[in-house]
Amino acid sequence: MKHQTEIQQYWPAAQDFDPLPADYSNWSAQKKQAFLWDERILQSTYDQNPPIPRINIVGLILTPLMIKMDRLEDEAPSRWRKAIHPHGAVAKIKFVPAGDSPYTGLFKGADYGLLRASLTGDPADRGFAPGLAIKLLADGQPSGNFSALVSLSGQGQNYNFLAHRFSNIVPVAQEFGPRFTNLIFRRVTKYPTRIDLQHLGSTTQQGQVEAQPHTPTQVFLVPNPDLQFAESPHDFRADLAHIPPGTQLFSIYATDAVDPDGETMTAGDQPQAQLIGHLETTSEFVASFYGDSQLFFRHQRFRNQ
Secondary structure (H helix, E strand, O other), X not given: OOOHHHHOOOOOXXXXXXXXXXXXHHOOHHXXXXXXXXXXXXXXXXXXOOOOXXXXXXXXHHOOHHHHHHOOOOEOOOOOOOOOOXXXXXXXEEEEEOOOOOOOHHHHOEEEEEEEEEEOOOHHHHOXXXXXXXXXXXXXXXXXXXXXXXXXXXXXXXXXXXXXXXXXXXXXXXXXXXXXXXXXXXXXXXXXXXXXXXXXXXXXXXXXXXXXXXXXXXXXXXXXXXXXXXXXXXXXXXXXXXXXXXXXXXXXXXXXXXXXXXXXXXHHHHHHOEEEEEEEEOOOOEOEHHHHHOEOOOXXXXXXX
């Protein structure tokens, strides 16, 4: 276990978990979600939230990023370390599709998912930079995963986690820190600021493979305007902990438009995107050791490079 003595400050009963059951991949989406939530996340809930450390650049350089791109499992390999987004909170979610959405697979609806909300690193160091990781589970098939950011640079000293929309594609930043991070990720992907969504459209929640999959290129996650938090410095995890189950977190807009140069749309182009559904919580948000260290979200390379 990672720094067990340190973890015991926040989770006194700190212990190693056994690997996922051998037949886990064959389970239904509902059973997978129940296991990850009840037997992993709730069993490792922190008594108090660990402080968020600075971005670990050396750790990021040493991270085997191919695993992040290629691993299909819902749990990280042993000794996995998060050099960025080290601490956050997880909630159970469902994706409720709009009636006229043209997209296939999990975009048709997903009743069983997990969402992790986190910061890139200590906001006192490089500003408040929120991120989302989303996992939609399927019967007997690998989950569909994607991540979304506000931007690579974050939102300065605004500590309201839901102040801005998120997207799976963000513009390349000009600041040194984000540009250096991009160079690290370019070892394994040509497009480090873009997450592909094709796998989410290829298989339904029931595990059925789509004969003619149709997947958006870009999605925008627009926060519920009724959810507003303070902008002054504070722990965002405390805000999320007060969101009740059954809350609409985000409206999801999508597009498959591509410009003549082959570049996808940017966040400013959301008016051209279509509302395809909503993400709703089906539990409270929980900060946990498992959610921070072992729950795994794949980053699919853009356009299957």
